[in-house]
Amino acid sequence: MHIAFETPDQPDVHALIAELDSYLYSLYPPENVYALDIASLLQPNVLFAVARDGGGAALGCAAVVVTPAYGEIKRMYVRPEARGQGLARKLIATLEEQALAHGCRTFMLETGPTMPEALALYERMGYKHRGAFGDYPEDPLSVFMQKDVP
Structure with a gap:
């Protein structure tokens, strides 16, 4: 398994994001899904990571949107x-780790209450x-969470 910062504008990453969207829309009404689209993920203040297996197949992704006040975890x-x-x-x-190198010391996220595995991981x-x-x-x-790094 290998994790690297990549562009989200790749067919196999589009497939990952489509799976995530399908999952989220099966749990929540559209107005409660605060998803970033590909164009938003391509912005210069977004760090986008992709996990791949040994053969290069995309297994997962996540992003952090770096703002002056905090980094927001998205598209996990x-x-x-x-x-x-x-x-x-x-x-x-x-x-x-990468956001810390960009000066981020506070991380925030929004997730849903019906995803106990995600909530437990974040905790x-x-x-x-x-x-x-x-x-x-x-x-x-919505469940809102924050982590501060000294």
Whole structure:
């Protein structure tokens, strides 16, 4: 397994993002899915990581949007057949490390309440529950989390 920063504008990454969107829309109404599209992921302040197996097949992806105030974790997804191997944790750690090099010391994210595995992962990685941030509204279908790195 290998994680690298890549462009999201690749056919196999489009497929990953389409799988993620399909999953999210199966759980939540469209107005509660705060997904970034490919054009947004291509912005210069977005770091986008892809995890690939030894043969180069895309297994997962994640992004961090670096702002002056914080880095926001977005588009976190690992294909079901690749779960349980620590890949999600490695993707997030890779994003955090690179964002730290860009001066980020605070990380935030928004996720859904019906994804217990994701919530448990974020908590294990030091993320704490908090209120809404940025342009997000307070909503029972959103869980907001934050991690501060000294």
